[in-house]
Amino acid sequence: MALSFKVKAISRKRFIKNIFLSFIFLSSFLLILFSKSDYFVINKFKSISNTYLHPITSFVTTPLKVASNLQTQFYEFRNLKVENKILKEEIMRLKKWQALAIHNSSENRVLKKLLNATNNNLSLVKTASILTRNDFLYSKMVKINAGLKDGVIKEMAVINHRGLVGRTVDTSINNSKVLLLTDPNSSISIKTISNENHSLVRGADDGVHLVSAFIKDEKMPKVGDLVVTSGSAQVFPADILVGKIVKIIKNNFYVLPFVNFKNIDYVQVVETK
């Protein structure tokens, strides 16, 4: 009797284990399938894990963040004297530019009045700061502290004072995920400032540059050309600064973005007016 009870217990245990393993594999299969088809459940799951798990992992890593900040401050203090000298020279240079800019701005205003042209096509949705960065190893993403409650929705352009940063891809009530320009899956339509060359660029394999994915009419731009968003894909407003063409290799051109992605603290979410 005792033996039969033991045999029954073992077979029941094995049955539960088999059920459990089947459950794990079935859920994995469904998750991978949903992830591929961009199903509602998977987006909800992502947004929940971003909202609840990320704050915990951020809290755990707080000591390291403090250490990282201290290290940065230490380097900044060490370079203070040299930086001061550079800044003084920069102020002199900028004063000359300021005079020129004031002159151009007034001229611009007069010309716009004459042409009856509309003003800036950008409207600010929200200024946000970077909460966490997930651009280690694979995807290039950052999380910002602006979400649905601030009017931020999917597929909005994100910029900073230097130019285009990326676009929002996932939004929750309080936070949003921003796909950086340098991600290999981030594609944007651009044009040269001279309006001669239109093309599509995506993040290059090195994680620093953008590489051309399609060039309209195969018109190759020149090294040194500045590129801006063309606005043709309806995601990014037109004429936002993107970067500068730095090299051309085998019918592909490489753009170095103006934004320093290692040093972004604040960004602005914008949309077309």
Next chain:
Amino acid sequence: MLSKLLSSQIIIYHCILFFSFSLSVNYFVDLEIVNYLAYVCFHLTLIYLFFYFFHFSHIFVTFLYAIFFDIFLVDSISPHLITFLAFVVLFYFTKKYLFNLSSSNVSYIIFILTLIMFISEALIANLQFNYPINFENFLWIFITFIIIFYPTLLVFSKIDKL
């Protein structure tokens, strides 16, 4: 069974797992090496935990970590989940042979398995989501792994004796 699951060593290993997971998914621009260390440490700890403290519940824990790694690092579920589950299956069906091996042989297997896991994650991410295999990142991961492999196993063996 519960006492086995809550033994002090296992709790320590789970703390290491969670801590290294947290460090891996939060990118430190100025201390990038910490991210590499944590990422390598996570894989090593997970495999070690399976070899020396196998429990059925660890499969579920692995499943959860794989999903969260995929969500935070890749933003799509696949590379880590497929790799971790392949490891679980491989381990589950060969464990009766693996448990008979000597500790040095086990350490060789851990070494090879960890390397295979890194490579397969990158390959799946490349094939499924078009993420290029960044050789600079890979080189850093391998260097970090080779440097910390032996010291980590030494620390783990000390933890085992607690």
